Amino acid sequence: MAAVGGTTGVKISPSVMACDFLRLADEVASVEAGGADMLHLDIMDGRFVPNITFGFPIIEAVRRTTSLPLEAHLMIIEPDRYVREFARAGADVITVHAEACPHLDRTLAEIRESGAKAGVALNPATPLCAIEEALPLVEFITVMTVNPGFGGQGFIERCVDKVRRLATIVAGRGIEIQVDGGIGVATAAVAVAAGATILAAGSSVFGPADRKAAIEALRRAAHGLDPCSQP
Ligand code: DX5
Numbered sequence: 001m002a003a004v005g006g007t008t009g010v011k012i013s014p015s016v017m018a019c020d021f022l023r024l025a026d027e028v029a030s031v032e033a034g035g036a037d038m039l040h041l042d043i044m045d046g047r048f049v050p051n052i053t054f055g056f057p058i059i060e061a062v063r064r065t066t067s068l069p070l071e072a073h074l075m076i077i078e079p080d081r082y083v084r085e086f087a088r089a090g091a092d093v094i095t096v097h098a099e100a101c102p103h104l105d106r107t108l109a110e111i112r113e114s115g116a117k118a119g120v121a122l123n124p125a126t127p128l129c130a131i132e133e134a135l136p137l138v139e140f141i142t143v144m145t146v147n148p149g150f151g152g153q154g155f156i157e158r159c160v161d162k163v164r165r166l167a168t169i170v171a172g173r174g175i176e177i178q179v180d181g182g183i184g185v186a187t188a189a190v191a192v193a194a195g196a197t198i199l200a201a202g203s204s205v206f207g208p209a210d211r212k213a214a215i216e217a218l219r220r221a222a223h224g225l226d227p228c229s230q231p
């Protein structure tokens with residue numbers, strides 16, 4: 001399995017959903033060469049969210065073309081049914097939604113048994129207490145900063161305080177805090193200042209032609225080095 005991370009500081013995880021699928025290998029190569037730390041694969045089933053993206057063949061294809069760590073962000077109902085298959089397809093991190101998992105403890109244990117790292121995501125209206133008892137089982141927590149289902153949506157500002165509170169709760173536990181949705185230069189700065197350690201970003205990375213510049217701009221903003229990032 002590829003190591004997750006590799007650079008110190010905030011990690012940038014481009015969301016493949018925003019790329020040109022006709023040129024998948026080139027698109028992945030462009031963000032890998034541009035300094036991405038991980039790749040974010042948004043799996044939607046048309047049930048948990050009102051959109052359908054892609055499944056195992058695309059994950060396998062991405063796995064074959066890059067050594068970057070892959071996160072499968074499962075926006076699907078009954079994710080337990082497919083955990084092993086996502087791990088087999090090449091996901092290094094498997095993130096499930098707390099809202100989709102009535103037996104979250106069991107689901108997270110299954111992810112760990114599959115050999116992947118376990119992540120849990122929370123929709124904007126889901127309180128942090130929904131995962132409080134599961135903290136010993138997770139290595140990644142995703143605070144959704146949009147309602148999941150589509151790329152290119154506006155960042156929900158009130159989620160910043162949730163990131164701040166979560167950072168206090170998980171301090172010292174070695175848990176990564178990811179923000180996902182509407183992340184660009186300005187929102188990256190705010191999210192990282194609140195405690196985010198991973199930025200999942202679709203349109204702000206794959207939108208511009210120069211992916212390296214886009215990733216570097218996010219990284220500068222994350223580290224407070226870009227005056228344009230101040231809200
Ligand atoms: C939203 C997805 C996000 C999305 C991010 O449901 O989970 O990962 O692709 O896209 P942007 O960065 O365009 O909001």
Ligand code: ZN
Binds near residue numbers: 041200
């Ligand atoms: Zn996502």
